[in-house]
Amino acid sequence: MASPSEPSIDHWSIPLTALNINVRKRLSLFLNPTNTVASDWMTIAEMMGFSYLEIKNYEKRENPTKSILDDWQARCAEANVGKFLSILEEADRKDILSELKNSIDDNCRMYLEKQKEREEPPVQVPEVDSWVSRNSESQAITIRDSPLGPSPETFDAFICYCQSDFPFVDEMIRQLEQTEYSLxxxxxxxxxxxGTCVWxxxxxxxxxxxxxxxxxxxDDYLESDACDFQTKFALSLCPGARSKRLIPVVYKPMKRPFPSILRFLTVCDYTRPCTQAWFWIRLAKALSLP
Structure with a gap:
């Protein structure tokens, strides 16, 4: 329950992507063990609308709770925190609600704060305000932006990557920007x-x-909080991948399982020698679509 100084949270308006890695790990500790007394992840999956065959396949996963949460938020436009809490309530998992409610509320507040930061430009005192309008100033976030320009700089694609993968990103720049594709x-x-707020x-x-x-x-992408936020934010803009907004790329063999949150999307795979010759052509074509 919120304290008198804190406004109540409308959990139904907050997407499930707001729940961070730590909360999901703790949910897994409660729901992964097969339980004959209390509802486990299989009951939750059934209440989320997964079929019997899908649930049987999730049994093979190392962390089925994480998988169903990732897949539910990727394919269901109604996958929000309020709906999830109501499922736990209906499944009579009050132990989870009691133990994790504060952490879930903290995640929701962080999500709302980030949303507010995106919607509202930073307030500046008059003494340090320039003569340029605050709205125009907020547009100058990339090196080719100009506060006096007619419109902000736009791109064909945002590249989500971690630092250890930058050599491949550098190759991507050469193949897609410095060739006939001119992306x-x-x-x-x-x-x-x-000097600007990252989120x-x-x-x-x-x-x-x-x-x-x-x-x-x-493998390093799976450990990156920044990549996790960017991927989930982009997915929240296109539930079910209806607009083909995300394009997963694999460029080297992985030791860990492919992220389940992206398994519904067609992958551009550079690790297969038989298709490497078409890799950049396919990627460039996908990015050139309107």
């Missing part, structure tokens, strides 16, 4: 001006400035 990629370390700028770029997002998948 325009948004590479955060290269194109974004320093605000990332949301602005993915939602308003870039037509698509290329997700460079690797």
């Amino acid at each position: 325009k990629l948004c590479v955060f370390d290269r194109d974004v001006l320093p 605000t700028i990332t949301g602005e770029l993915i939602e308003r400035r870039c037509k698509r997002m290329v997700v460079v998948i690797s």
Whole structure:
């Protein structure tokens, strides 16, 4: 329950992507064990609308709770925190609600704060305000943006990657920007001006400035909080991948399982020698679509 100083949270308006890795891990500890007394992950999956065959396949996963949460939020437009809490309530898992409610509420508040940062420009005192309008100033977030320009810089694709995968991103730049394709990629370390709020700028770029997002998948990607946020934010903009907004790319063999949150999407795979000759052509074509 919220304290008198804190406004109540409308959980039904907050997407399930707001729940971070730590909360999901703790949910898995409660729901993964097969339980003959209390409802486990299989009951939750059935209440989420998964079929019998799908649930049987999830039994093979190392972490079935994580898999059903990722897949539910990717394919269901109604996958929000309020709906999830109501499922736990209906499944009589009050132990989970009692133990994790505060952590879930904290995640929701963080999500709302990030949303507010994206919607509202930072307030500046008059003494340090320039003569340029605050709205125009908020547009200057990339190196080619100009506060006096007619429109902000836009891109064909936002590249979601972790630092260890930058050599492949560099190759992507050469293959897609410096060839006949002439695509325009948004590479955060290269194109974004320093000194701005990372979450605000990332949301602005993915939602308003870039037509698509290329997700460079690797073992290190799975450990990156920034990549996790970027991927889930982009998925929340296109439930069920209806707009073909996300394009997963695998460029080297992985030791860990492919992220289940993206398993519904067609992958551009560079690790298969028989299709490497077509890799850049397919990727360039996908990014060139309107």
